[in-house]
Amino acid sequence: QVQLVESGGGLVQSGGSLRLSCATSGYVFNINFMGWYRQAPGKERELVAGISSGSTTNYADSVKGRFTISRDTAKRTVYLQMNSLKPEDTAVYFCAARTSSETSWGQGTQVTVSS
Secondary structure (H helix, E strand, O other), X not given: OEEEEEEOOEEEXXXXXXXXXXXXXXXXXXXXXXXXXXXXXXXXXXXXXXEEOOOOEEEOOOOOOXXXXXXXXXXXEEEEEEOOOOHHHOEEEEEEEEOOOOEEEOOOEEEEEEO
């Protein structure tokens, strides 16, 4: 099983930046995909950005050009750099790790963007 702990959320003004971190532990060598998801009040959880074990990345159209997912293998940490933040980016952001048998989730971190 994989354990995930997110950090880095907070309150920022529109146009500002934040960097989220997701620290992993446990059976991390079985991970084939890691993603950042978000869920705003009254909305479904959506994939924001993902990175495969082969370092292929993908992004939601709404964040392309503004968000960047990356990882530090030595630190077993995945990051989400968020620039040019907009009020519609406000949500709880979750980190997820997928293996061949299960998907593990972090507890989430709140990101609030004020206008």
